Amino acid sequence: MHRSYRVYSLSDRIKARKIQRELxxxxxxxxVKFSEDLKEMNIEMEAGKISAVMERAVNICHRISYGCELRYKFI
Incomplete structure (x- = not known):
């Protein structure tokens, strides 16, 4: 399953790579892929694990880049 998220307050590519490696x-x-401008993140994951993955993703993003937020991108 593929999900896209808006990323807010991610300061640089180094932090994006750290987030990507941990996720x-x-x-x-x-x-896990970030857009060039670091404002969108795409995660491909197993369908039954969406909520667990997103809980971890929110925690990892916030820990690595303080204030970083994820919001589901409705298409």
Missing amino acids: VKVDGVKT
């Missing part, structure tokens, strides 16, 4: 280690996550 790929989360159970159920297949791939």
Whole structure:
């Protein structure tokens, strides 16, 4: 399952790479990609693990880049 999220208050690419490396280690996550402007993140994950993955993603983003927020992007 593929989900897109708006990313707010992510300051630089180094932090984005750290977030990406940690998220790929989360159970159920297949791939994580950020847009060029760091304002969107796409996560491919197993369908049954969406809520667990997103809880971890929010915590990881906030810990690495203080104030960073994720919001689901409705298409």
